[in-house]
Amino acid sequence: xxxxxxxxxxxxxxxxxxxxxxxxxxxxxxxxxxxxxxxxxxxxxxxxxxxxxxxxxxxxxxxxxxxxxxxxxxxxxxxxxxxxxxxxxxxxxxxxxxxxxxxxxxxxxxxxxxxxxxxxx
Numbered sequence: 001x002x003x004x005x006x007x008x009x010x011x012x013x014x015x016x017x018x019x020x021x022x023x024x025x026x027x028x029x030x031x032x033x034x035x036x037x038x039x040x041x042x043x044x045x046x047x048x049x050x051x052x053x054x055x056x057x058x059x060x061x062x063x064x065x066x067x068x069x070x071x072x073x074x075x076x077x078x079x080x081x082x083x084x085x086x087x088x089x090x091x092x093x094x095x096x097x098x099x100x101x102x103x104x105x106x107x108x109x110x111x112x113x114x115x116x117x118x119x120x121x
Contacts, residue, residue: 003048003093006030008118011044011095016106022046022115034096035062041098046115050094052087055079061099065107066091072112076102 004026011022021043025031031047036057047053053064058081066074066088074088078099095102095113107113 003046003115009046010116010118011046012114012116013106014112014114018105019116020044020101020105021118024048024115041096044095044097044101047094047096049092051089051091052085053079053094053096054084055081056084058082063097063099063102063107065095065102067093067095067113070112071114073107073109075109076107 003024005024006027007024009022009024010019012019023045025034025045025047031050034047034053035041035045039059051066055062061078061080063076063078064085065076068074068090069092071093074091077085079085
């Protein structure tokens with residue numbers, strides 16, 4: 001699965017094998033829009049390339065996972081609306097979901113995730 005274009009996919013947490021719906025935002029336009037204007041998200045949104053995020057004009061709190069180039073989680077933070085997240089120098093991708101979702105999925109520092117095409121398990 002390429003991370004160079006916008007589109008649907010699936011996120012697999014390698015430690016648990018859990019798979020959740022994923023949207024990939026690889027273009028400048030898709031990354032800039034992110035979760036703005038939404039009331040919720042089903043699954044997760046991957047911003048790539050990215051090393052930091054903000055939650056200005058967001059309508060709900062989110063979990064943010066910073067991933068390195070190998071898709072290993074560097075850190076996970078919960079951010080309320082109207083906040084600026086500090087950029088992580090080693091981060092190459094940022095994963096966003098509804099607050100609390102990443103803990104339920106088992107996404108935490110040191111865990112590796114995989115990006116799969118939609119429909120693959």
